[in-house]
Amino acid sequence: MKINQFGERALIQRISGLLSGGGNIVVGAGEDDCAVLDTGNEEYLLVTTDMLHRKTDFPLQMTGSQIGWMSVAVNLSDLASKGARPLGVVMAMGIPPDTEVEFIEEVVKGMDKCVSKYGTKIIGGDTDAHDELTLVGTALGMVKKERLIRRSGAMVGDLVCVTGHIGTAGTALMALDKKIPVSQEILKALFEPVPRIDEGMALAGSSSVTSMMDISDGLALSLHDMSRAGGVGFKIYESRLPVLSDVKRLLKGEELLEVAVFAGGDFELLFTVAPEKLDKARKACHLTVIGEVIENGVFIERAGGVEDLKARGYEHFG
Amino acid sequence: MKINQFGERALIQRISGLLSGGGNIVVGAGEDDCAVLDTGNEEYLLVTTDMLHRKTDFPLQMTGSQIGWMSVAVNLSDLASKGARPLGVVMAMGIPPDTEVEFIEEVVKGMDKCVSKYGTKIIGGDTDAHDELTLVGTALGMVKKERLIRRSGAMVGDLVCVTGHIGTAGTALMALDKKIPVSQEILKALFEPVPRIDEGMALAGSSSVTSMMDISDGLALSLHDMSRAGGVGFKIYESRLPVLSDVKRLLKGEELLEVAVFAGGDFELLFTVAPEKLDKARKACHLTVIGEVIENGVFIERAGGVEDLKARGYEHFG
CATH class of the missing domain: 3.30.1330.10 (PurM-like, N-terminal domain)
Known part of the structure; x- marks a missing residue:
């Protein structure tokens, strides 16, 4: 079978299975x-x-x-x-x-x-x-x-949070593709992504975070990655997603959802916090609560009701 | 100016000059x-x-x-x-x-x-x-x-040593190129290079080595790299170069010199040892003394006399 019929995540799993682990490795390849x-x-x-x-x-x-x-x-x-x-x-x-x-x-x-x-x-x-x-x-x-924070560790009832704004890089990519003029702020999110080093260190120091990863492959795929790693599910709310007003002016409905949850390129942190520690997390960095940790499944609540959030996003070999 | 008019070593020097050094860096980029x-x-x-x-x-x-x-x-x-x-x-x-x-x-x-x-x-x-x-x-x-051994540190009068054999990978590459049949041992030197981890650690532990690098880019280029790094020169002897008898049967004269000192691909260690510590180094690993450290210049003594050893070898962008 060829790599492009296989998909990136399946390939990584296959590769990881061939490697000798153990020894000094606390977290190994693909984990x-x-x-x-x-x-x-x-x-x-x-x-x-x-x-x-x-x-x-x-x-x-x-x-x-x-x-x-x-x-x-x-x-x-x-x-x-x-x-x-x-x-x-x-x-x-x-x-x-x-x-x-x-x-x-x-x-x-x-x-x-x-x-x-x-x-x-x-x-x-x-x-x-x-x-x-x-x-x-x-x-x-x-x-x-x-202080190490893993992808796993989220508990049912924890709040799901993100730093910064989402969907900005995806909007920039779409705008370049369709030759639509957009603001410098939007283009910069794609061309000069901000690694959330200060926020990550502050969150780790606050001892309030139960799990974390970045959303470079898109929010949806990242939620599925964290779901698999932690054995939990997620429910997020479309109305709470932190999207720039410039982006909202440009895109509506399904197009907006596409850039906000499926497009990759935003280098924001996605993390979970126990409700009683939210104040501590807020002191560490600016964040938006977008949902909560549930037993299983990954869902999004929209105006029309609750929908499955598909594991679709940025994958190589796609 | 384009990269291919510039050469790899000049490019690395240019790049290294643009980087902020200091801080926790003991040895930085390009050094x-x-x-x-x-x-x-x-x-x-x-x-x-x-x-x-x-x-x-x-x-x-x-x-x-x-x-x-x-x-x-x-x-x-x-x-x-x-x-x-x-x-x-x-x-x-x-x-x-x-x-x-x-x-x-x-x-x-x-x-x-x-x-x-x-x-x-x-x-x-x-x-x-x-x-x-x-x-x-x-x-x-x-x-x-x-125990850290640098490219610099060689003293005039030190002996120049190498591990293993040299010219084997270069012979394999030439044989493949010209479709000449060669032994599995020769091909393996090219296809499955042996990193001298055990030898490197043993030499570091023996406290006998004043400078060291690997010769993956060829012996000549490596001697010039060590010359520049340490502010010393080298004189090596063609007759002492450890070349497999299979290789000597196949190649003579200039062709033999070409694979032994100019071709890359041998992952042997090149290092210098004070004469009074040679026994210690020999206890650490099998080695061959191929020359000595001199004030400046890089020379090779051959049957015909002493010649300049040119800084020629494996370079990208060549």
Whole structure:
């Protein structure tokens, strides 16, 4: 069978099953946003890697600097979702040989801008000649053992929360695709995603969060990932989704739902909080409560009633 | 100016100059085989990343398992050259969507075989749809602070040593290219490179080594890298180069020199040892003394006299 008949999540599951686990691995391949290692020290070491490339991940309108920024941000977002403090990023760059050196310099400056903003550094890398611009970042982070937040851990009755706004990056992508003019704020959400490092660390420090991940593959798919990881279900409310008013002016009904819950590209944190700890979480960061944890299933309540929320979103090999 | 007019080493230097260093970075981008971080613990944390892809790095004769093995081995070799103990490897895989799942399973099994052999694990990764099979490994390791071996540190009068045999992988590549039949031993050196993890750790533990790197880009280029890093020169002797007798039967004169010092692909360790500590180093691992450290320049003594050893070898964007 070929990979494209198989799907990304099934492939990851198949691959993970072939690997010898155990040893110093606390969280292994395919289990969470980051791998987690116990190195015998006070804190866990977290590692995450993300491959981005020209055709799929960098719309033509992006500048070199934005491409560099994004290649770092997507990795920092995975650290953020586990409550970790970034330790450094290495970057492997596959570069078409006829690329202008100045363009690569812009990309590297964008990488450096992003790591600097979040208190870390580019510590190393590799360069390689490649047909297509391909950037593979690997981010390292640390978190106190008792502060690590997993995808699992949500309890029935917990509140479901997100940081920031959702659907903005999806709106930008749709607008570029259909050549509809949109605001800089909307485009920036797609081109310069903000990794929620500060929010992730503050939430971890608040001891109020029971489970967390980022929603880079879209809210719906992420809820299903957390459902599978934690053995719980979710019910969210369309009316509570934090969507920019600019986006609401542009899109209605099914189109709005599409960008808000199925499109990927928003690097917000999705997390669960026990109701009595909501105040603590609110002190840690700005958040919106969008639903609650239930026994099983993933549902959305809309004007027309309660619907199944399908496990559909951003998948490679789609 | 375009990248291919610029050369890989010049590009890396340019990129490294754009990055904010400092902080917890002991050894940063472009300086050595690995980045080295001080995480406030007893040991340094080492990180290295390497991008390999179908066209350039995996001859068509390689099996899936060998491709997986190699993608891990090249990264472990970088850890080995700093004397580090491997902690784990993450692997980002760019896969053409029409690839058979069974082939990817073979690749993953090859990765697992290699990490298992050297006492470590695949701890995480990423999968991505890509036109060309692209494997980007990132390996983490640890080493006691006083045991870290750098590319710099060689003293005039030190002996220059290598592990194993050199020129074997280059001979295999040439044989495949010219369709000359060669032994399995020769082919295996190219298809299943042995990362010198055990040798690297033993050498670090012996406190006999003043500088070290791996020779994956070829002996000549590596000597020039160590010359630049350490502010010293090298003189090696053609007659002392450890070349398999099978290779010597096949190649003579300039062709033999070409594979032994200019071709890349041998993942042996190149290191320097004070003469009075040679016995200690020999107890740590099997080695061959191939020359000595001099004030400056990189030379090779051959039957015809002493020649400049050019900084030529495996470079991307060549």
